[in-house]
Amino acid sequence: MAKKSRIKARETAPGEVGPRQPCPCGSGKRFKACHGAEGGAGGVYVARPFEGLPSECDVVAMRELVPSATAPISVKGTDKPVLLCTLLPMAAPAMVRDSGQLWLGLQVQHSFGDPSRDLGAVLQAAIDAEESGIIGLTDPPGPGPRLQDLVTDKELKVTVHDGFDFWISDVEEKDDLAAALEQANAAANPTERLTQVEAAYWTNVGTKEHLRWVMPEPEDELLDALARLHVAGRDVIVEGARLVGMFRAHGLLAPVWDLPVGTGPEALEDPASTFKADLDAALANSSALTGDERSARSGLANRQVTIR
Template structure:
């Protein structure tokens, strides 16, 4: 699982709420009660599920929090300029206007003003207002205005996961200095593959371990109960030797995480992941009270959550 500043789920209130002593999800580094949880103490309200309504919401969250190097063309309303959504840009830039006017929009950025979708919308508007090449960013909270999902079409994103950050220079001539910097950045990027059989599920290798991390769109309470039913029935195994070890909570959604035996790879997960998706849908539709074993499983899953944002 990712190495980020995080809060154990046993300190977290239910249903995705943020406790007063937890780190503020806006990324300020302050406790929630001293930041967006303070009466009148923050410039903008914290948005629990900022990317709701965004095409491919779960993949956008994965690109922002879990996937090192990925891109997707972004269809923006009322412009014919090419816009490229990127997991990460050089120096964590919010956006870049390239030679020729193309816009690259970064998801993994330094600033946090409470609503990342509004931040992205403001950055995109600034980029669209200029054609001069350079870095586009925000120096302060953007205030009211359109969010990213208000500016783009409803079409699902066509996501490409890259082996490294070569896409940073795929529109430039080769430069030895840039090549050396890329090699350094690439060395820190864990190999990652997006599964084709389901949405927003990513295999990754971190050297001594392999994981499947799957961002799911379902409400937290319903998803936990369904996962508990599958666990109690022994139906939560994705591959031989795999184990559901916990889940991330990010931007209002949960991302279950499976540990996989080293050498599993991504390809063998396609059919089992599709089957698990069908089983999960059935478990969510079944409803009814949980059994004692299912309640125990649910409590165990709830205690193995890690809040990213």
């Protein structure tokens, strides 16, 4: 008689993190050894930390896939100018600039369980700071306002930059930062945000071009809709493009298309708008999936890609 497997199969719900998978907090540990452990990593893991934040999908994109972008934000309780940034010099969580501006960096991993609370605590510390300099967290922030509790805008105006020249836009002595700026710029892949749809970003990684589109719909509903479009042959954004998979970040799903080299962002604008209309129609379709659609859905759900 064959031996029974000692490993019991564990079903993981869509969006749920398996115990042996990397912890989504970015610590590099397995989930069971980080936020999956009792009291792990100093706090409870929040699956969708930016829910309710204006332009949530763009914020996730700025945190996870866009090299250099900024968005001014209005913050409750202060009239100081605040700039939300992808990455700051030295990967600083926040900076109080000599010009009086407050800069808040999204691409920082504090690993305290709730990135939005971490960002809220850093932002509050920057507001309260009496001198210019770098602001960060060394201990879990504890209860308090999250980023969506502080931002008063209804939507964010995101500007994607060619590089990190905005780092020195408000300083007079630029020579001391030239080497660091050159190195950062060299590592930034060309990226542009599409204008006709929300949170869709074209990027050129040298050997390939991609369209990466962060979407707000619940994962189950989005997978159903994408499966319907795939079977109908309506998931090809432009000729030669291919939906290769998706990544999951902060509770949202982001489909990724490989594009023919030389496509560029302009060629994607109208087709992306058409695809969005088709997707909305597919999302409104509540009928049961066909056998082909179920097969396509299974393939999409298991086809995860690397964010960067």
